[in-house]
Amino acid sequence: MDKGRLIARYEQRLPRYTSYPTAPHFGPSVDAATYAAWLAALPAHETVSLYLHVPFCRTLCRFCGCHTTAVNNPATLASYAGLLRTEIGLLARVIGRRLKVSHIHWGGGTPTSLAGADMIAISAALRRHFDIDAATEIAVEIDPRVLTADRLAALAAIGITRASLGVQDFDPSVQQAIGREQSFAETAEAAAALRAIGVGSLNLDLLYGLPYQSEAGLRATVRAALSLQPDRLAVFGYAHVPWMQRHQALIPEAALPDTIARFHQRELAERLIAEAGYTPIGLDHFARAEDRMAVAARAGGLRRNFQGYTTDQATALIGLGASAIGALPQGYAQNAARVPAYRAALDKGQLPVARGVALNADDRLRRAAIERVMCDLALDLPALIAAHDAAPDALDDAHPALDALAADGLIAWDGEHLAVAPTARPFLRVIAACFDRYLPRAANSPVPARHALAI
Numbered sequence: 001m002d003k004g005r006l007i008a009r010y011e012q013r014l015p016r017y018t019s020y021p022t023a024p025h026f027g028p029s030v031d032a033a034t035y036a037a038w039l040a041a042l043p044a045h046e047t048v049s050l051y052l053h054v055p056f057c058r059t060l061c062r063f064c065g066c067h068t069t070a071v072n073n074p075a076t077l078a079s080y081a082g083l084l085r086t087e088i089g090l091l092a093r094v095i096g097r098r099l100k101v102s103h104i105h106w107g108g109g110t111p112t113s114l115a116g117a118d119m120i121a122i123s124a125a126l127r128r129h130f131d132i133d134a135a136t137e138i139a140v141e142i143d144p145r146v147l148t149a150d151r152l153a154a155l156a157a158i159g160i161t162r163a164s165l166g167v168q169d170f171d172p173s174v175q176q177a178i179g180r181e182q183s184f185a186e187t188a189e190a191a192a193a194l195r196a197i198g199v200g201s202l203n204l205d206l207l208y209g210l211p212y213q214s215e216a217g218l219r220a221t222v223r224a225a226l227s228l229q230p231d232r233l234a235v236f237g238y239a240h241v242p243w244m245q246r247h248q249a250l251i252p253e254a255a256l257p258d259t260i261a262r263f264h265q266r267e268l269a270e271r272l273i274a275e276a277g278y279t280p281i282g283l284d285h286f287a288r289a290e291d292r293m294a295v296a297a298r299a300g301g302l303r304r305n306f307q308g309y310t311t312d313q314a315t316a317l318i319g320l321g322a323s324a325i326g327a328l329p330q331g332y333a334q335n336a337a338r339v340p341a342y343r344a345a346l347d348k349g350q351l352p353v354a355r356g357v358a359l360n361a362d363d364r365l366r367r368a369a370i371e372r373v374m375c376d377l378a379l380d381l382p383a384l385i386a387a388h389d390a391a392p393d394a395l396d397d398a399h400p401a402l403d404a405l406a407a408d409g410l411i412a413w414d415g416e417h418l419a420v421a422p423t424a425r426p427f428l429r430v431i432a433a434c435f436d437r438y439l440p441r442a443a444n445s446p447v448p449a450r451h452a453l454a455i
């Protein structure tokens with residue numbers, strides 16, 4: 001079937017599957033007491049990873065889908081840094097022992113909105129309560145436009161090992177439309193400065209599907225990004241969800257590329273990056289062949305969590321900060337999304353958990369199926385079912401949808417083993433969705449508008 005008909009058939013609003021069940025299915029049944037019990041039950045030898053959310057940026061980019069607000073008041077920023085330190089102390093008391101940490105991820109928003117001294121104080125609090133050593137990966141999301149000398153020195157002091165720089169697109173007309181003006185020179189300067197302080201792995205984020213983006217412009221952006229020799233690249237499709245992110249109403253919708261144009265933009269970026277020697281990873285990442293992520297992907301050791309793709313093997317992820325999500329073996333727990341509610345809980349000495357979901361055996365099985373599809377682009381169903389001690393027919397409800405995908409050439413599927421066709425990477429969310437028990441299935445059921453388009 002030709003691409004246009006495949007896209008028309010499968011284009012729908014779907015989750016990005018950074019968790020399963022996905023966040024819209026979280027509810028109030030998971031509260032601070034539940035989360036505290038889950039944390040206390042972590043085995044003493046457990047290695048955990050930590051995610052710190054900083055929901056602030058200097059200005060808000062019109063396209064942004066992240067949980068963040070424009071804040072520049074130093075007192076507000078310092079007060080939030082204090083809350084993070086309070087939360088670290090509270091978590092340490094609940095956990096009751098020093099857990100070893102494999103990964104720390106500072107995300108946002110823009111974590112480097114915090115003053116350098118506050119970043120160092122937060123890092124010191126973490127090191128006081130958790131076992132963090134030279135092997136711990138410390139990743140930070142960075143906006144190159146606001147990387148001051150003070151922040152750079154702080155990043156060196158906290159031991160940053162991996163940096164992720166937001167780029168999006170270098171074309172001035174696109175930058176103007178998305179409210180993010182960022183020159184190639186300041187991006188290159190930030191990349192060089194980070195390498196100079198010893199950052200061993202550098203990632204750049206690019207977007208396709210933006211207003212006024214043309215194939216020629218995207219080609220120039222990808223080539224400019226490649227000239228910085230990043231270790232990894234993420235190429236995300238712009239998720240336009242103005243009913244959830246009100247400021248996206250400022251995006252000129254008439255200038256957005258349609259689904260077919262988006263598809264071609266994605267193909268173009270993918271081709272240029274692959275020609276430069278990068279390995280495609282999962283849905284939207286690329287890595288140099290010798291990069292840890294490419295090595296993990298080849299060995300079947302890639303994982304997917306709220307930060308996207310990761311090499312982190314920890315079975316417990318503890319989220320800190322407003323809206324941060326923890327993923328423990330027992331389930332997911334999300335902190336209060338807004339800072340006042342987050343602060344109110346901490347002021348009372350309580351974990352600021354607002355909602356979440358406990359996993360049952362069926363959730364775990366489907367979560368594993370979806371993660372392997374999103375990471376390996378392949379799935380051995382009998383092996384998965386055996387590993388989970390599930391009934392042989394536990395995932396049979398996925399078969400009709402998988403049969404249809406096979407008939408359309410998107411997967412190879414013999415009823416037991418699934419392999420995504422090399423050209424079907426853009427359809428990965430559609431393939432993973434076959435295992436999602438919570439997604440409305442019936443042909444006439446309204447697809448929830450909460451997700452962005454899948455292709």
Ligand SMILES: C[S@@+](CC[C@H](N)C(=O)[O-])C[C@H]1O[C@@H](n2cnc3c(N)ncnc32)[C@H](O)[C@@H]1O
Pocket residue numbers: 057063064065066107108109110141142143144164165166167168205206207236237238239240
């Ligand atoms: C937290 S930001 C990165 C760090 C920093 N705040 C910056 O923008 O440079 C995370 C990334 O999410 C991506 N992103 C944000 N909004 C998006 C949207 N609506 N659709 C797709 N990707 C988006 C962008 O590529 C952005 O670089």
Ligand code: SF4
Pocket residue numbers: 056057059060061064065066068108109110143166
């Ligand atoms: S893209 Fe980055 S800098 Fe822009 S608003 Fe979102 S989080 Fe902030």
